[in-house]
Amino acid sequence: MTQILVFSEQDSVAFELLSKARELGAASVAVMGASVGAKASDYFAFGGQKVFVGEDARLADFHADMYADALAQIADASGAQTVLIGSTKRGKELAGRVAQRLNCGAVTDAIGLELAAGKPPLQAQRYALGGNTVATDVITSARQVIAVMPRTFEASRTGGTGETVRIELKLREPRVKIVERKQKAAAVANIESALTLVVVGRGFSKQQDLALANELAKALQAEVGCTRTIAADLHWLGEERMVGISGKKCKPRLMLSIGVSGQIQHTVGILGSKVIVAINKDKAAPIFKIADYGIVGDLYQVVPKLIERIGKR
Numbered sequence: 001m002t003q004i005l006v007f008s009e010q011d012s013v014a015f016e017l018l019s020k021a022r023e024l025g026a027a028s029v030a031v032m033g034a035s036v037g038a039k040a041s042d043y044f045a046f047g048g049q050k051v052f053v054g055e056d057a058r059l060a061d062f063h064a065d066m067y068a069d070a071l072a073q074i075a076d077a078s079g080a081q082t083v084l085i086g087s088t089k090r091g092k093e094l095a096g097r098v099a100q101r102l103n104c105g106a107v108t109d110a111i112g113l114e115l116a117a118g119k120p121p122l123q124a125q126r127y128a129l130g131g132n133t134v135a136t137d138v139i140t141s142a143r144q145v146i147a148v149m150p151r152t153f154e155a156s157r158t159g160g161t162g163e164t165v166r167i168e169l170k171l172r173e174p175r176v177k178i179v180e181r182k183q184k185a186a187a188v189a190n191i192e193s194a195l196t197l198v199v200v201g202r203g204f205s206k207q208q209d210l211a212l213a214n215e216l217a218k219a220l221q222a223e224v225g226c227t228r229t230i231a232a233d234l235h236w237l238g239e240e241r242m243v244g245i246s247g248k249k250c251k252p253r254l255m256l257s258i259g260v261s262g263q264i265q266h267t268v269g270i271l272g273s274k275v276i277v278a279i280n281k282d283k284a285a286p287i288f289k290i291a292d293y294g295i296v297g298d299l300y301q302v303v304p305k306l307i308e309r310i311g312k313r
């Protein structure tokens, strides 16, 4: 049976990975930080057979180098063949470094995992060619590091118990010193867990016009997400709101897509949505191919009418 070690600095992502790992082999989890003892029982509930705890005051802050040293030591101690990491910003920083320490290959942004014919090594699926196809990657080294996109798997509880193993870490002093911390100006949006999402695209001609989308979102108690053009090119909204292959994967019950063309790199982030409503003035826009309901029209006329109707209800 293949031995799989899971780590994510986000508990919810670690629970998702554990839930999948226990289907594929013997799943254990690495928990690291300055003080982490109380968490172990949470991981047993999601199928972790062993929880490897690495506590060290130097892990209070996330330094990719330190965490990579610590995770590689835990991977060695656990005897894991595969290390699964959440493909978050930090997870992606970590994956390559851990692989270098374990002298093995790494894959990031995986969207699926499987054992071909029930045998190791684990194979990882990921988008390739700008999101136009899905490639299956096989790491041929003895061990593998695979970083999996958050929300790829459902977290499910088994309610089990397990063993806690403390690992004595041998860490160097951090090479980076934190000299100042600044609070982010805006509240951080959580579009991944939004039940209703209003997604805006380049169909909006000015940044101020996004007030329309905000008003609609308020009426629907929705979060606002956006395309890469709006976040990364125009900087009208923060990148934490970006949906797609380079952004977040969202699974709302209702998604309103406004002035979005619907290129594949964007739509891979919304395929899990239950109902998609698209508003676009071009009836040939690709977004209509995946929309459940489509409104062909100018958003500047359609959205105010929607707000008015919803307000009346």
Ligand SMILES: Cc1cc2nc3c(=O)[nH]c(=O)nc-3n(C[C@H](O)[C@H](O)[C@H](O)COP(=O)(O)OP(=O)(O)OC[C@H]3O[C@@H](n4cnc5c(N)ncnc54)[C@H](O)[C@@H]3O)c2cc1C
Pocket (backbone or CB within 6 Å): 130, 200, 201, 202, 203, 204, 226, 227, 228, 229, 230, 242, 243, 244, 245, 246, 247, 258, 259, 260, 261, 262, 263, 264, 265, 266, 279, 280, 281, 282, 285, 297, 298, 299, 300
């Ligand atoms: C490697 C790679 C990764 C990428 N990753 C991502 C990603 O993660 N997320 C992402 O979103 N994109 C990503 N992209 C970019 C993606 O390919 C598209 O370019 C982008 O999604 C387009 O954004 P958009 O729909 O806002 O703009 P456009 O493509 O310019 O579309 C604007 C749409 O608005 C419509 N419109 C215009 N005016 C109005 C109006 N008044 N009323 C109604 N409709 C109107 C137009 O008909 C058009 O369909 C990536 C690209 C690459 C190459």
